Amino acid sequence: MIALQDITEVYFIGIGGIGMSAVARYFNENDVRVTGYDKTATTLTSALEEEGMAIHFGEANVGLVPQPHPGLLVVFTPAIPNDFAELELVRNGDYILLKRSEILGIISRGMECVAIAGTHGKTTTTTITTHLMSEAGLEPNAFLGGISRNFNTNFIGGDSDYVVVEADEYDRSFLQLDPSVAVILSADPDHLDIYGDHATMMEDGFRAFARRVRSGGQLLVRHEIADQFADIDQVLFSTFGIGTGDFSAQNIHVKNGAFHFDLHEPDGHIVPELRTELPGRHNVENAVAACAVTRLCGGAEADIRRGLKSFRGIGRRFDKVYDDGELIIIDDYAHHPTELNAAIDAARELFPGKKISGVFQPHLFSRTQDFAPGFAESLDQLDEAILIPIYPARELPMPGVTSRLIFDRMKSDNKRLLTDRKMVTWAKELRSGVLLLLGAGDIQVLIGEITEYHKNRNKNG
Structure with missing residues (x-):
């Protein structure tokens, strides 16, 4: 096992995750060279790059994985598929490979x-x-x-x-x-x-x-x-x-x-x-x-x-990202029925009398299958509910498990099942009420597009 004081370089497979990026910042602030991979560029990965970390995106590129040396540590997240080429290279090579949780345990x-x-x-x-x-x-x-x-x-x-x-x-x-x-x-x-x-x-x-x-x-x-x-x-x-x-x-x-x-x-x-x-x-x-x-x-x-x-709060935790006095947009990481209930209850309490609409992106096929009835019951509390496709993260598709599994269990008469792009079009047409954008997947990328549209619309009259 490598000692913290002997680490001179860390390569992160999945560096853009919220937990992974915190550990990457720890090493970077302690003058350890940090490089890594992630599937897509985000606001967070851009911030990491500005802080001096070298990151590549897209498909696996084994040529960008550092060569083994005594001070090198490779850290990965379980969200990365087991057959990911970079992970396979490291597992089969002369590397020290740890999960994020393992290195966090060592640090603490x-x-x-x-x-x-x-x-x-x-x-x-x-x-x-x-x-x-x-x-x-x-x-x-x-x-x-x-x-x-x-x-x-x-x-x-x-x-x-x-x-x-x-x-x-x-x-x-x-x-x-x-x-x-x-x-x-x-x-x-x-x-x-x-x-x-x-x-x-x-x-x-x-x-x-x-x-x-x-x-x-x-x-x-x-x-x-x-x-x-x-x-x-x-x-x-x-x-x-x-x-x-x-x-x-x-x-x-x-x-x-x-x-x-x-x-x-x-x-x-x-x-x-x-x-x-x-x-x-x-x-x-x-x-x-x-x-x-x-x-x-x-x-x-x-x-x-x-x-x-x-205390000023946290990004993606009932985060008010837009408010023009008529339309309020809230971004929330909720991905479990209990969390959906909390977000919807908070919106009702804070904005009494306003129509509460919600978009939900289910996170993981397995969680959708396990909690479909609970998700349906939670979403039925909305005045209008939109479901978009499941964000799979680390999982492969499961037969019969789609967002429709939740949709068909809902009792609401005001519900829709939309693609990501059709949801964005629908959200751009809103002019009043409260819009909750809910989920732990890549819905945050769509949120940026929606809020920028409304900010520009408001600015341009």
Whole structure:
């Protein structure tokens, strides 16, 4: 196994992924040569290139993979197909090859790791926690699953032993971590292509992750699922929630477009009238978890108050990308029924009386097959629903699994099944209401075209 101090060059296969790019930035900021491949150029890969990383795109090009040498590490993401030519070359050659999760585990080992897990809310909570800890002077390092609007990046190089990471349950990635502080936000069924069933996901996934917390470390679990982790021993166990839990949000109310709440702490102390502009009560709960972590790490009351108020959000997490007073466009990464419900509920709460339309791009054939009824039920809450083709990511097509699997289960009379291009045409014709653009695939490329059209239309009258 290669030691971090011996690495002089890292080649990333799939460098443009949000998790991969954060690790690439870590090495780049530590003066290690970084190169890589990705399928298509994006705003994020352009930023990486501007930071000095050399990236090629399109089909595999084995001629651009660096020749093996003692200081070379190759990192790949499981989103890359196993038969991808560059990956096959490295596997069959004299290379040191690691998954992103493995190198993240190596980086975080020996540091005070704050690991935030959950089927929903990881990115938001990880980013809020990083911001609050920074405001508290704790100067954390952080690997984020989204672009923080406060830091304008997904990697923060801090000046302390703290490292805040998003602990991903996919492919059991979070079992590479040995956290000092672990948070479990949720554990709904997901990634059943990896785990098989929910019971296995709980035991071999989330409970196994909880058992990796260092002896004497902190395990913080959402109150509603706490009983599934209460037997984890040799840790300091606490809960959080809305209206209940050791750390809890009480007296929640909306004032001047923001949520206000009192934070009740385990010792009976109350931090009154905290304010957050994050949309939806689910984000109040995420904020409580972030406040709890910061307090457990020594942050002061004034720090969390100031930090929550100044938190500006994350790209692709209920991200208002256009608002002309009549038409509002929201970009959201939601790709699970629970996340769709949260986004739609937040839109209803924030924009009462407005028509709520939504475009959903399902992510993965397997997830579409597993959760088609749940997706249909969620999308039926929209005033108008548009489904576009599935984004396959790492998967090959599955017989009979298309977006129609969801569409045919929907009860709404106002639903359409459109190609990507026809959806863009439809979205350009909108003039009022709220448009939610939902999904974890390449829908973000289409979002840019839609928002630019409306900005130019508005500018040109």
